[in-house]
Amino acid sequence: MMKSENRKDYTLEIRGPKGGDVLLVITGRIVLGNLHQVIDDLRAIPAESAPSSLTVDLSGFEYLDSSGALALLHLKHEAEARSIPFEFIGMNSRVKGIMDLLHPVAIGAASTAPERKPPSLIEQVGEAGMKVAQDFVTLMSFTGALVTTLLYSIAHPRSVRWDDVLRNMRQVGVDGFPIVTLISVLLGLIMAFMSSLQLKQFGANIYVASLVSIAMVKELGPIMTAILVAGRSGSAFAAEIGTMVVNDEVNALVTMGFDPLRFLVVPRIIAAAVVVPLLTLYADAFAILGSLVVGVLGLDLTVYTYMQQIRITIDNYDVMTGFVKSLFFALLVGGIGCQRGFQVRGGPESVGRATTSAVVSAIFLIILADSIFAIVLHYLERK
Amino acid sequence: MTEQATPVIVVEGLTARYDERSILENVSFRVFQGERFIILGGSGCGKSTLLKHLIGLYRPYSGHILVNGIDIASHDEENLGKVRMNIGVLFQNDALFGSMTLSENVALPLQEYTDLPEGVIEQIVRMKLDLVRLGGYENHFPSELSGGMRKRAGIARALALDPQMLFLDEPWAGLDPITAAELDILVRSINTGIGATMVIVTQELASIFAVGQRVIMLDKEAKGIIAEGDPIVLREESADPRVVNFFNRRAA
Numbered sequence: 001m002m003k004s005e006n007r008k009d010y011t012l013e014i015r016g017p018k019g020g021d022v023l024l025v026i027t028g029r030i031v032l033g034n035l036h037q038v039i040d041d042l043r044a045i046p047a048e049s050a051p052s053s054l055t056v057d058l059s060g061f062e063y064l065d066s067s068g069a070l071a072l073l074h075l076k077h078e079a080e081a082r083s084i085p086f087e088f089i090g091m092n093s094r095v096k097g098i099m100d101l102l103h104p105v106a107i108g109a110a111s112t113a114p115e116r117k118p119p120s121l122i123e124q125v126g127e128a129g130m131k132v133a134q135d136f137v138t139l140m141s142f143t144g145a146l147v148t149t150l151l152y153s154i155a156h157p158r159s160v161r162w163d164d165v166l167r168n169m170r171q172v173g174v175d176g177f178p179i180v181t182l183i184s185v186l187l188g189l190i191m192a193f194m195s196s197l198q199l200k201q202f203g204a205n206i207y208v209a210s211l212v213s214i215a216m217v218k219e220l221g222p223i224m225t226a227i228l229v230a231g232r233s234g235s236a237f238a239a240e241i242g243t244m245v246v247n248d249e250v251n252a253l254v255t256m257g258f259d260p261l262r263f264l265v266v267p268r269i270i271a272a273a274v275v276v277p278l279l280t281l282y283a284d285a286f287a288i289l290g291s292l293v294v295g296v297l298g299l300d301l302t303v304y305t306y307m308q309q310i311r312i313t314i315d316n317y318d319v320m321t322g323f324v325k326s327l328f329f330a331l332l333v334g335g336i337g338c339q340r341g342f343q344v345r346g347g348p349e350s351v352g353r354a355t356t357s358a359v360v361s362a363i364f365l366i367i368l369a370d371s372i373f374a375i376v377l378h379y380l381e382r383k
Numbered sequence: 384m385t386e387q388a389t390p391v392i393v394v395e396g397l398t399a400r401y402d403e404r405s406i407l408e409n410v411s412f413r414v415f416q417g418e419r420f421i422i423l424g425g426s427g428c429g430k431s432t433l434l435k436h437l438i439g440l441y442r443p444y445s446g447h448i449l450v451n452g453i454d455i456a457s458h459d460e461e462n463l464g465k466v467r468m469n470i471g472v473l474f475q476n477d478a479l480f481g482s483m484t485l486s487e488n489v490a491l492p493l494q495e496y497t498d499l500p501e502g503v504i505e506q507i508v509r510m511k512l513d514l515v516r517l518g519g520y521e522n523h524f525p526s527e528l529s530g531g532m533r534k535r536a537g538i539a540r541a542l543a544l545d546p547q548m549l550f551l552d553e554p555w556a557g558l559d560p561i562t563a564a565e566l567d568i569l570v571r572s573i574n575t576g577i578g579a580t581m582v583i584v585t586q587e588l589a590s591i592f593a594v595g596q597r598v599i600m601l602d603k604e605a606k607g608i609i610a611e612g613d614p615i616v617l618r619e620e621s622a623d624p625r626v627v628n629f630f631n632r633r634a635a
Contacts, residue, residue, distance in 0.1 A: 032545050036499050065545035066577055070510050094578055101576030102510065113486075113521035346526055347481035 009034060012041050014049060022051035027060030030068030038068065042075050046082055054079050059090025069098045142339045149261045150269065161267050168271030172233040173279060180228055184283040187220065188212055188290025196299055205299040209309040212291040213284075217314055217322050221284040223370055226329035229276055230362035234337035237268055238358035241341025242351040250342070260342070269334040276330035277323045284322070325373050332365045389416045391548060391580050392437060397446035399432050406432050408606040409446070412599055419574050419581045419594055421614070424601035425629070430584045431475065433601065434552055437582065438472055439463050451547070468496065471541030471579075475552045477533040479525040485512060485536050486521035492543045511539040515569060531562035535569065542573070548580045549573070555587040567593040588632060592618075600626060 010028030024045065030038050046054065056072070058064075064072075072088070079086040091099065119127065153160050195211045241264055244250050250260050288310060295301045340358040344350045392414035399407040406429040414420045422430050435441045436448060439455040448455050451469060453462045479488050489508045493499065499507070512518055515535035525533055534554055541549055554570070555563045567590050574581050585591060591598065591614050598617065600610040602625060610617055610626045618630035628635050 032493075032497055032499075035497070035503070039503060066510065066514070066542070067507050067545055070507060074506075097576045097578065101514065101572060113519050113523075116522050349482045 018049050021053045023055050025057045029063040031065045032067045046078050053085040055087045057090050153266050164267035165271050168268050169275050173275030184286040185290040188287030192291030192294035209306050210313040213310045213314050216284050216287040221280050222322050222326040225280045225283045226366045230333045234333045234358045234362045235355045237337030238341040238355045242344035242354045245344045265338040272330040272334035277326045280326035333362045336361045393449040395447045398444045400444040410607045419596045421595040421598040422584045428601040428603040434584045470548045471546035473537040473541050473551045477537040484522050489540045515539045531558050551583045555590050
């Protein structure tokens, strides 16, 4: 490559006395590949030989590229800065062409580009605060708009694009089956195995079934499914809508009289709200299946006693609260994914940021909502 | 072109296909050292496909493409790397990296492929940006520039390694007439000054006449070249109605 091209394919010859009229003869080729060496060679000349005048003979040049020309013009600039008369002679038409091209370029002049100063600490804190506040306001107005649009869609079911709903249901739900299956089976296996190590010591093997089923149905099933959906589909919503914003597709929708919320967001939210609770039930079932394997193979329980224990432990109320919870999580994941997508401004890296933010915010909201549910359900159960 | 007619790109019997859909059939032509060569034709005739074959992004279905004597269809990554060092490409959507400033965009290939110290790279970058009349915009991000400026910045990045060949894909698309005319002048001055061979894909009539020395015209139905030569001569003398219609901007 260019680095290995570093052999000396040019010659530099200094003729004339030190301090007198010096003639510099350069032959060969000066290109980007040997520029480093050329610059080192040239730099020394005006200072060392301190000529009264400097003439550079270029008649032996084979090839000169624009970087090489820049180096020569720098030599000229340097000489003129020391008030040494300077001249190029023997330029052929090619060399002259490239020199003329660079001529208007202000060699050695300070850059006129405005500097970009990093903001001070106070500015950064202020900006971050403003951003959080702004983020909250846009999120609130989005939520308001989304709720009205959703209510409208429920009142007017024919306005919903059901084809899109079905397509999104497949993307969020059916395509998510393999990963949900894998994670929930493994989670069931691990929980059953770890708890069996402890419970065995007390001869309480049968309670492995209770432990796994309560943990899964009440907490882990909804949370884990929602987090998986946030990673798979919330991010996809943000990326899809963000890219549409970048490509002016959202603007095109608006000018054609479509409401982007109704066109893009409602189908996704409905799809998520239908599919995520079902996925949660599915995950619960597979986690119990996973733990059943440990119970039967590792704890010498029969399938019948294991399932019977689960029936005693879990009632419909538990399943229903898990179901409702996951419905809420679905709304949060879908909503925040779409909202982050609409926030995209500018180019590709903005889409990346929106996608990351969609997943992080979704996980945060899931945990927050789950805490609220825990407290509310606790007081509801007491009555 | 006149003094030394050395072919730098030789295309022989190129057939290009997307899956089973045939775009170009048995196309052969040559591009000579230092000329401004234009590939033109109606929409969907395979101009951009041909360009992407020439720069080694797509591999031909059959046929040979020799760039500087190296067959870029040979699947030889080392050879392809050598060819890529000697070509600069301006893509249709300028393809500047949005997360980098202009000077970082131009400096990127220099930092990767040369061992020059930072100070020198900085000077070269400024020289290239000055060359395309963008001096003073070093610290701007591409999103802060107009379309014409982005095209010029793309040319500056394509010129970063002083390539022997410059490929421009639709450089005039979406530019106003004044900006387009300025770009004509810039392209010509870079061609004569640096001596880089230029291969340009376009369908801008005014710029074809202002810049082009030799053109090939592709056609969708013929799946190949239907005319070759000086654009002004073609406009005046071609007997082919497709060529005449194109150059005189008439509906077929």
